[in-house]
Amino acid sequence: MDAPHLVANLNDAQRQAVTAEAGNQLILAGAGSGKTRVLVHRIAWLVQTQGVSPYSILAVTFTNKAAREMRARLDESFRDSGTPINTRSMWVGTFHGLAHRLLKAHWKDANLPQNFQILDSDDQLRLIKRVYQNLGLDAEQWPPRQAQWFINGQKDEGVRAKHMQASSDPFIRTMAAVYAAYEADCERGGLVDFAELLLRAHELWLNKPAILAHYQGRFPFILVDEFQDTNSVQYAWLRVLAGESCFVTAVGDDDQSIYGWRGAKVENIRRFSEDYPGTTTVRLEQNYRSTANILNAANAVIANNAGRMGKQLWTDGEDGEPISLYAAFNEQDEARFIVERINDWALKGNRKDSCAILYRSNAQSRVLEEALLREAVPYRIYGGQRFYDRLEIKNALSYMRLASRRDDDPAFERVINTPTRGIGGKTVDEIRAFAREHGCSLWQASEQMLANRVLTARAGNALASFIKLIDTLGEKSSELKLDQLAESVLESTGLLEFHKKEKGEKGQARAENLEELITACRVFEAPEDEESVLQQFLDTASLDAGEAQADEFEDAVQLMTLHSAKGLEFPLVFMAGVEENLFPHKMSVEDPDRLEEERRLAYVGITRAMEKLYICYAETRRLHGGETFNALSRFVKEIPNEYLDEVRIKSTVTRPARLQGKAPAKPKGLRISDSGSDTGFRLGQRVAHKKFGEGVIVHFEGSGSSTRVQINFNDAGVKWLVVQYAKLDPI
Numbered sequence: 001m002d003a004p005h006l007v008a009n010l011n012d013a014q015r016q017a018v019t020a021e022a023g024n025q026l027i028l029a030g031a032g033s034g035k036t037r038v039l040v041h042r043i044a045w046l047v048q049t050q051g052v053s054p055y056s057i058l059a060v061t062f063t064n065k066a067a068r069e070m071r072a073r074l075d076e077s078f079r080d081s082g083t084p085i086n087t088r089s090m091w092v093g094t095f096h097g098l099a100h101r102l103l104k105a106h107w108k109d110a111n112l113p114q115n116f117q118i119l120d121s122d123d124q125l126r127l128i129k130r131v132y133q134n135l136g137l138d139a140e141q142w143p144p145r146q147a148q149w150f151i152n153g154q155k156d157e158g159v160r161a162k163h164m165q166a167s168s169d170p171f172i173r174t175m176a177a178v179y180a181a182y183e184a185d186c187e188r189g190g191l192v193d194f195a196e197l198l199l200r201a202h203e204l205w206l207n208k209p210a211i212l213a214h215y216q217g218r219f220p221f222i223l224v225d226e227f228q229d230t231n232s233v234q235y236a237w238l239r240v241l242a243g244e245s246c247f248v249t250a251v252g253d254d255d256q257s258i259y260g261w262r263g264a265k266v267e268n269i270r271r272f273s274e275d276y277p278g279t280t281t282v283r284l285e286q287n288y289r290s291t292a293n294i295l296n297a298a299n300a301v302i303a304n305n306a307g308r309m310g311k312q313l314w315t316d317g318e319d320g321e322p323i324s325l326y327a328a329f330n331e332q333d334e335a336r337f338i339v340e341r342i343n344d345w346a347l348k349g350n351r352k353d354s355c356a357i358l359y360r361s362n363a364q365s366r367v368l369e370e371a372l373l374r375e376a377v378p379y380r381i382y383g384g385q386r387f388y389d390r391l392e393i394k395n396a397l398s399y400m401r402l403a404s405r406r407d408d409d410p411a412f413e414r415v416i417n418t419p420t421r422g423i424g425g426k427t428v429d430e431i432r433a434f435a436r437e438h439g440c441s442l443w444q445a446s447e448q449m450l451a452n453r454v455l456t457a458r459a460g461n462a463l464a465s466f467i468k469l470i471d472t473l474g475e476k477s478s479e480l481k482l483d484q485l486a487e488s489v490l491e492s493t494g495l496l497e498f499h500k501k502e503k504g505e506k507g508q509a510r511a512e513n514l515e516e517l518i519t520a521c522r523v524f525e526a527p528e529d530e531e532s533v534l535q536q537f538l539d540t541a542s543l544d545a546g547e548a549q550a551d552e553f554e555d556a557v558q559l560m561t562l563h564s565a566k567g568l569e570f571p572l573v574f575m576a577g578v579e580e581n582l583f584p585h586k587m588s589v590e591d592p593d594r595l596e597e598e599r600r601l602a603y604v605g606i607t608r609a610m611e612k613l614y615i616c617y618a619e620t621r622r623l624h625g626g627e628t629f630n631a632l633s634r635f636v637k638e639i640p641n642e643y644l645d646e647v648r649i650k651s652t653v654t655r656p657a658r659l660q661g662k663a664p665a666k667p668k669g670l671r672i673s674d675s676g677s678d679t680g681f682r683l684g685q686r687v688a689h690k691k692f693g694e695g696v697i698v699h700f701e702g703s704g705s706s707t708r709v710q711i712n713f714n715d716a717g718v719k720w721l722v723v724q725y726a727k728l729d730p731i
């Protein structure tokens, strides 16, 4: 029964948790203390020493990437033990992924069509906008995004439209009406949004006791990572499944609860011991991830939150380098600084994928991406502007979705006139009205309208050829391989041509993305045999949302929001834009609870770093089209000076002392390019050029009469110019 390799690299508390007798366990511990590691070892230990079947374990992770990593680690462990097991068939996944799998298997019992379609957030919004039109609602008065947020919020709490109490509040009344109409549309079209996956999976347990009993018998062991971020419906789903007979191991950290805004309930941790009798609580206190400087800084920041469950975290590792704080002139300078540090890091022989750039808002990625592109540093983005979220990819996928299922209204709306084919807004409105009146899909409405000849000849012809185009693709979809089908979609619909014609680099990038889609289809491995490969591909694209965007094997810097960095670790981490109003986000500074959630996010960010952390902020920043002047974030001020080192650069600009007390001025060999002080201009200065218009100086190179200056122009992009000839005017 002994398996020394499974417990060799564990401390006492971890070993205890891994080898505990069957029972309910709550592992409550801070960042980097080995929670995820314990979870994986526990599964391996159950299988390898306790004779538990790997298929009777259900493990919930927070992202698809985490699920893949968990499988990879289990693969390795099983291989080492000489009992290879197909981990792809194991029930390891996110709540959404597992709910989807369940609904696929029991679609009939869940009252769904077999080939129901997952709606992502964009599709959902589009559908809600259509509901608005049908109800004659004013989108100015009640922004559709608010309705989206409302509907998802209700579903997360397990509340359906029919459960909603009559309200005298006009907002609630309107939202309830939108919710009801939206539900009806989804029902009719076989469309399932993300929150619906969870709610329906929960209702499946409640409505079909036989199915529930089957799964309760099947999964005596349930393990959940990142438990602090479960929402009400996830908790309920789990609670019902666990019943009285399954054992649950939940792993979490109240200090890392960062999804309150999406309905996550950190109280679920507190409820756990009450709801699961005989729970053993395990605390892990040693951190194995970060240097002492990084860990101490993180501890100091989170200490400012009230009402914590209280945990001690220590390390016996080295102090490491102090955290470097860089005050950039502007967002361009910040990006340039980061890319230079990454290049230095790579020159020292380190891999680029050991660096991560973390930011609070997705929009920040654009400037960083541009700087990386300029220096030809490969990068990959997790979350946010993901491959499958890109406009051109969604267009192509919508054609594939229609080929697979004609009644997919969001897909229909997306491509009916993309590329333009003479089907105007008026015709589309008529189709919508017809569909509404007859309670049918847009596709069915189009067919009937053509049969009844209710459209003008021109519109009718255009619509008929669209219908024919999709039908042909539909026929092909059963004959062709997936990548051939994708190719055929791109060509026959004119989509590739259409995007190629868009101006400049954007069009080119879109064309490249579309070509990349063919590759994605080519390498796609369908997990199941029974179902159509196309449908499986479409489902995977929706669920996975392309978490890994670039070539998986390329050594690339990782960019992501602080939210998506949860659970991950990197030797070198940059936190960009650590400024008041950006981080903490301006929507959160007034509200103490939200401010604490932002602080937990800062704690998550800092604790991602293993060896070295850079914190950057910009004195001026252009974001979302405006220019802002933000102060250094309060979270940085909460870090004691002894762990910080302000990066000083050679510059003609007097810089305000941002830190209290005297910051140690140790340039640490950081060599930033020339300041351009002999040109009369300075970094970050706004200038005007006769031909290129207005821009900001982001770089100097050389000296004297040959000094070149790099300017990021508002419209003309980034250019290198020789100062002497450029005739720049300061503005």
Ligand SMILES: Nc1ncnc2c1ncn2[C@@H]1O[C@H](COP(=O)(O)OP(=O)(O)OP(=O)(O)O)[C@@H](O)[C@H]1O
Binding pocket: 009, 010, 011, 014, 029, 030, 031, 032, 033, 034, 035, 036, 037, 038, 253, 256, 287, 288, 289, 566, 567, 568, 569, 607
């Ligand atoms: N006993 C140990 N000996 C050596 N390294 C360990 C030990 N326990 C954990 N580690 C390492 O410490 C790092 C952090 O572990 P892990 O990711 O499991 O922590 P975590 O508690 O899940 O963190 P987070 O809260 O960020 O999710 C990993 O690199 C892991 O391999």
Ligand SMILES: [Mg+2]
Binding pocket: 035, 036, 037, 225, 567
């Ligand atoms: Mg973890």
